[in-house]
Amino acid sequence: MSRVTADLVKADNQFIHPWDDIVKLGKNKRTVIERGDGVYVYDSDGNRLLDGPGGMWCVNIGHGREEMARAIYDQIMRLSYTSPWSLTTGPAVKFSQAIAAEAPGDLNHVFFTTGGSTAVDSALRFVQFYNNVRGKPEKKHIISHKKGYHGSTYLSASVSGKERDRNSLDFVEGLIHHISAPHSLWKAEGQKDSEFLDQCVANLEDCILAVGADRCAVFVAEPILASGGVIVPPKGYHQRCLEICRKYDMLYLSDEVVTSFGRLGHCFASEAVFGIQPDIITTAKGMTSAYIPMGAFLVSDRLLDEVKAFGGDSAVFSNGFTYSGHPVAAAAGLKNLEIMKREKLFEHVQEVGPYMQEQLQTLRDIPIVSDVRGIGLMACVECELNQGDTNLAMDYEIGNRIDRHCQALGLIVRPLVNMCVMSPPLTITREQIDEMVGILRKGIELAMRDFYDELDRDKPGDQHQAWGG
Numbered sequence: 001m002s003r004v005t006a007d008l009v010k011a012d013n014q015f016i017h018p019w020d021d022i023v024k025l026g027k028n029k030r031t032v033i034e035r036g037d038g039v040y041v042y043d044s045d046g047n048r049l050l051d052g053p054g055g056m057w058c059v060n061i062g063h064g065r066e067e068m069a070r071a072i073y074d075q076i077m078r079l080s081y082t083s084p085w086s087l088t089t090g091p092a093v094k095f096s097q098a099i100a101a102e103a104p105g106d107l108n109h110v111f112f113t114t115g116g117s118t119a120v121d122s123a124l125r126f127v128q129f130y131n132n133v134r135g136k137p138e139k140k141h142i143i144s145h146k147k148g149y150h151g152s153t154y155l156s157a158s159v160s161g162k163e164r165d166r167n168s169l170d171f172v173e174g175l176i177h178h179i180s181a182p183h184s185l186w187k188a189e190g191q192k193d194s195e196f197l198d199q200c201v202a203n204l205e206d207c208i209l210a211v212g213a214d215r216c217a218v219f220v221a222e223p224i225l226a227s228g229g230v231i232v233p234p235k236g237y238h239q240r241c242l243e244i245c246r247k248y249d250m251l252y253l254s255d256e257v258v259t260s261f262g263r264l265g266h267c268f269a270s271e272a273v274f275g276i277q278p279d280i281i282t283t284a285k286g287m288t289s290a291y292i293p294m295g296a297f298l299v300s301d302r303l304l305d306e307v308k309a310f311g312g313d314s315a316v317f318s319n320g321f322t323y324s325g326h327p328v329a330a331a332a333g334l335k336n337l338e339i340m341k342r343e344k345l346f347e348h349v350q351e352v353g354p355y356m357q358e359q360l361q362t363l364r365d366i367p368i369v370s371d372v373r374g375i376g377l378m379a380c381v382e383c384e385l386n387q388g389d390t391n392l393a394m395d396y397e398i399g400n401r402i403d404r405h406c407q408a409l410g411l412i413v414r415p416l417v418n419m420c421v422m423s424p425p426l427t428i429t430r431e432q433i434d435e436m437v438g439i440l441r442k443g444i445e446l447a448m449r450d451f452y453d454e455l456d457r458d459k460p461g462d463q464h465q466a467w468g469g
């Protein structure tokens with residue numbers, strides 16, 4: 001490591017990163033990433049690393065696009081900012097039109113935010129506003145999934161259901177209810193697919209009835225639970241949940257922060273992949289391919305018409321951000337969508353997505369690989385040393401070791417505990433998928449060998465005790 005890099009790594013401890021362990025602040029040694037090109041990034045020692053997670057499910061068109069830099073530069077030179085309150089700009093108007101044109105059904109209006117958390121937060125505030133205006137202020141309760149992730153503002157974090165994040169922070173109490181994630185891995189032995197689907201849907205209906213339908217406002221769901229571990233629901237789940245929502249006068253908010261802008265081979269996945277037309281869709285990440293932060297929620301004409309009908313002379317949605325519809329972010333978003341369409345990236349994902357899934361499935365022959373799942377260019381390879389045995393400390397250790405080996409071999413993984421998420425740039429080729437899967441295989445095998453060697457050395461033949469299971 002060069003002197004300059006060593007200084008940076010040390011000084012990086014002044015920067016509190018997301019999810020930082022404050023007790024360990026001062027001891028972190030993060031890799032410094034210096035530049036990116038296509039599906040690869042390069043660290044400060046010049047090592048080339050394939051970007052397996054695509055940043056964080058967001059670098060959809062790949063790194064280092066000159067066209068994006070030009071679009072951003074040109075917009076800054078023309079106009080870097082103006083207030084979105086009483087003024088507007090061409091890029092914001094055109095981008096909202098372009099997004100609405102891609103969205104299903106009558107989701108024709110766009111509210112711009114600064115990222116995914118603020119998209120979810122604003123969308124939920126819109127739901128409260130909608131019910132208040134139409135004279136149903138008691139309809140405030142939100143239902144979402146355990147293992148769901150919806151952001152890091154007070155409200156979006158409270159709606160998130162990842163238990164491991166429920167540590168020393170506070171959450172909105174009493175208004176939010178979490179139902180089990182529809183994880184096919186949890187299907188009971190001998191249970192038919194249709195029975196499992198019924199059970200998952202019943203979880204939602206039971207929750208609504210327990211809270212009281214007149215108090216339930218909205219069901220929030222990711223089409224595929226992304227950072228909960230790429231949980232793919234059983235076929236028909238979202239359609240059936242939407243029917244339940246309709247039955248109880250509840251709204252359906254589809255959180256497409258990860259799944260939109262091509263990850264599943266379509267601009268939006270709700271209708272194209274899951275056959276539903278939600279009332280609200282949230283998006284971010286791939287919306288600008290992470291060149292500039294931006295998010296949005298899309299809302300249906302139906303909801304806006306109701307607000308207009310009930311609102312009398314005025315119904316002000318008092319919610320927004322200095323950077324709502326930021327012209328530079330909108331210009332980046334427009335260029336991003338133009339590139340996706342010109343290069344037929346959605347069709348490309350439809351073509352290479354199944355190939356990536358097939359290739360990842362071949363990893364199932366590694367003894368510690370317990371599950372491989374996904375759709376499109378979104379997948380998860382889950383590893384457990386003693387399959388079926390839950391041991392969080394060991395799960396973290398497996399993930400860390402796979403991560404270290406893969407990085408040394410040229411692949412960024414950054415597992416979610418013991419789950420290796422693959423969500424590469426949409427431009428990835430078959431050859432690059434082979435490279436990615438090949439390195440992942442070696443990394444997992446090396447991590448497994450480390451464990452087995454240590455087990456042999458420390459406590460021969462007693463895996464459970466050696467690893468605290």
Ligand SMILES: Cc1ncc(COP(=O)(O)O)c(C=O)c1O
Nearest residue numbers: 115116117149150151226255257
């Ligand atoms: C489904 C989903 N919703 C919302 C968010 C929050 O987005 P952001 O980190 O841009 O605020 C994320 C982030 O990973 C996400 O995966």
